[in-house]
Amino acid sequence: MKDIDGIEQILSVLAPHWSDIEADFAKHNQRFLELAAADHDLIGRVLRVHLVVESFVDSFLSSHFGIQDLPDLRLSFVQKAKLLPQSGSSASFVRPGILQLNAVRNKFGHRLNHTIEGHEISAVHEALAVARRGVTFAAAVDALEAFGPVACAFLSVPPKHLQGLFVQAFKRVQSNDPFVAG
Secondary structure (H helix, E strand, O other): OOOOOOHHHHHHHHHHHHHHHHHHHHHHHHHHHHHHOOOHHHHHHHHHHHHHHHHHHHHHHHHHHOOOOHHHHOOOHHHHHHHOOOEOOHHHHHHHHHHHHHHHHHHHHHOOOOOOOHHHHHHHHHHHHHHOOOOOOOOHHHHHHHHHHHHHHHHOOOOHHHHHHHHHHHOOOEOOOOOOOO
């Protein structure tokens, strides 16, 4: 038995139209090749930062809210990021940049040849201006990669004996949702 029965009949019906079918296939194949030629290094770099930060977001939320089965909730990244405290926590400092990181990752999900513009990661630059004072970045993706460890550090839950210190230090920090499109 063949894996596909009836293929001969299909081909006989399509045979008179084969040149039109091939022309249409060539058009779609060209589009595929253009999309496949996108800078996958850039996409991979953004995705890697996104995945690592998500791991730290998960750990933070599990600890902060006492949720043992966070993966079972099947929350999207943006839902998790929006659960990060907007004030009174070290996570508040990096929350706007995390939301922007997600927006950039989403833009690559919809347009593989997306170019990251500086305004898309303004909160990332704002956090880096504090955490990596005086460091400049040649490309926006370099800034996102530098933001990753900063976000992860600020999402790390300090040991019990330091938690009170962190609460006191960050009690006046207030974050706002940056404009997040995409």
